[in-house]
Amino acid sequence: MNPAIIHVSVHHHNTRAVAQAMGDAIGAVVMTVEEARRHDLSDYDLIGLGSGIFFSSHHRSLQHLVRDHTSLPEKAFLFSTAGLPWLYRVWHRTLRDAVSRRGIKILGEACYPGWDTVGPLRWFGGIQRGHPNAHDLERSRQFAMEMVKRAENSEV
């Protein structure tokens, strides 16, 4: 497998920590959306796509990348960090639909808690303070390894 992980991380770099942990675990190239835009992604056979959740969906630039990039691989997994990670099925819907529209197979999805100080939350220190923590990062490594296994066994 030749995996790549593409991420956007703008609030507290929560997703960047997850992307790097995943990348180390599976030997993936880790890049930002800006870097991915300039890359021929057909060199990769699996991509992980992740960002924080902003107003109920992944970062817009990630959605635009999926919509506009001319050479995306055939297999992907989705991930995110969020203040309310248990709602990830809802948060992932927009990106999931965009990826599916491109005919890319989604092998799995995961969401981890991420420190969130949006709006008035900042006055109380935010929610999910200290996350992603070591346990979250270990879960993300296990998840990424599982995605590689699924990609190896999946025909598309």
Ligand SMILES: Cc1cc2nc3c(=O)[nH]c(=O)nc-3n(C[C@H](O)[C@H](O)[C@H](O)COP(=O)(O)O)c2cc1C
């Ligand atoms: C403007 C803004 C909007 C957000 N909207 C949501 C949301 O709709 N649902 C949620 O669970 N978390 C929400 N969050 C929390 C972020 O998803 C969370 O902090 C995430 O870990 C940020 O990732 P990052 O540090 O990699 O950018 C929001 C945060 C910000 C700053």
